[in-house]
Amino acid sequence: MDDVLLRLAGVGRTYGDREVLRSVTLDLAPGEIVVLRGDNGSGKSTLLRVACGRERPTTGSVLFGGEPLDEDAPAARTRIATVMDTGAHYPDLTVHEHLMLVALAHGLGAGAVGAVDAVLDEHRLAGHADALPSALSSGQLQALALCAAFVRPHDLLVLDEPEQRLDRHARQELADRLAAHRDRGTAVLLATHHDALSAVADRVFTVVGGTLDATGAGR
Ligand SMILES: Nc1ncnc2c1ncn2[C@@H]1O[C@H](COP(=O)(O)OP(=O)(O)OP(=O)(O)O)[C@@H](O)[C@H]1O
Known part of the structure; x- marks a missing residue:
C-alpha cells in the first residue's frame, strides 16, 4: 500500500x-502525474x-493514504490541493493578502512571506501583488488560483483544466512546474485538453462515457 497514495476502486x-x-479503478503513486x-x-x-x-462516489471507494477519503477528513484538507475553477475571492483583499491567508492557514508561519513571494514570482504575478481581484485579467485570476494551490503544503494536486485562460508561455511553465513537483514526490491528477500538459504525464487516460480507457501512454 506504501506506493499508492490515492486509490479509486470500482467508483461509480x-x-x-x-x-x-x-x-473507475485507478491507483496514483507519490511522484506520479496522471x-x-x-x-x-x-x-x-x-x-x-x-x-x-x-463528492462521494455512489458506488465503490476512494482511499487516500489507505484511509477512506472524505472532504472533512484532516488528510483531505491538509494534503490535497485543488484547482477546480478560479475560485471565490474576497473583493477587499489583495493578491498578496489572499496568498498570505492561505499560507498562514496551512501552517507556514514565519515562512509564509517567502513562500508567497516565490510563488508570485513563478507565476508572473509579483507586479500585481497589491492588486485587488477585480483588477486582474482572467488569466491572472487563474494564475492566482494556481498560486493558492502551490503555496500550501500538498502531497496530491487535483487540477481541472488548469491551463484554462493561460497563454502559451504560462501553459508551458505550468507543465514544467508540475514535472518539478512530481520529481519531488507530489502526485498529480489532472484533466486537460492541452498537449503541453499531457506531455509531462506518466500515464494518460481517456475518459469515455464515464469509464477510463487504459490505452493512454505516458512520457
Ligand atoms: N451535479 C450534477 N448534476 C447532474 N448532472 C451532472 C452534474 N455534474 C455533472 N453532470 C453531468 O455529468 C456529465 C459529466 O460532466 P463532467 O463535468 O464530469 O464532464 P467533463 O468531462 O469534465 O466535461 P468538460 O470537458 O466539458 O469539462 C455531464 O453530462 C454533466 O451534465
Missing part, C-alpha cells in the same frame, strides 16, 4: 438516474471531484 457516480462514472483527457461531458470533472473528496 450517478446524478438521479444518470450514470456519469462507471466502475492525465485525464476526453470529450466535453465525458466525466473528467466528476471524477476529479470524487478523487479529491469533494
